[in-house]
Amino acid sequence: MPANRFNGFSDYGVGIGLRIPHYQHILSRKPVVDWFEIISENYMVDGGRPLEILDQILEQYRVVQHGVSMYFGSADPLNREHLKRLKNLARRTGTRWLSDHLCWGSVDGRYTHDLLPMPYTWEAVEVTAQKIRQVQDFVEVPVVVENVSSYAEFHVSEMTEWEFLTEVIERADCGMLLDVNNIYVSSKNHSFDPFTYLNFVPAHRVAQIHIAGHSKFEKYILDTHDHPVLPAVWRLYARAIERCGPTATLLEWDDNIPSFEEVHAEALKATKFLKAAAQAAPESAVSAMEATAATLREQVKAESGAAR
């Protein structure tokens, strides 16, 4: 199930994040890269160098937008000006899907600029799913929601993170950006089995996968994006590809950024997993079964609602 309605039915292969230290190399050497992910907020401007660079990149490469400030889980109403700028940028890039995080980060219009973990409650499920639907309706591009790494939990939570995430995504009828490094980081910080999480998420909605490196400290793990991908995260990635089929994969490397070649070589390690999954192919059958099961669940819900 490499391509689905959440990633514009497109098979993107392996990409890397577009970062300033690599601009010159990319524009002068024009290396072969399947696609680049950009941070939308860096290009939501009226003009100047960022957009000049972006336009040159767009002449050669496919670009997908990734956001960091939508805050689907904040109780604040959506910022219409932000949405308009996002939609304009989406028209410019032709992004096949738009991703942002399942988190909150603002209160009464004041922004923390952090991806804060949600309380996993039914009330939060409703509010968050409704907001994602509103964004999707406005931008007219499939919205894809990413699981974050976290370092704190709420006592009021009524379900696990993976149950919460799945409920939100199903109710919003959106796609998922599955970050396997974030699952690993949170699993160590909160003592759960990362494979339990991975095996629960709705594989048929996964439009894209993130891989990244992290840092281990004495009592916790930090999602630093400044290392190669660790073996434990590759094992999770292998399982994710087994479940989802070959899926657009993106390496995040945001700090202590090495040369373009080093980052790209690390990302391309994903290729062997994608090739193996493409050859095995039974996962498309698994995905189809999962999609059918989800449809049946929806029908049962609708019928039981109608019967009331």
Ligand SMILES: [Fe+2]
């Ligand atoms: Fe990520």
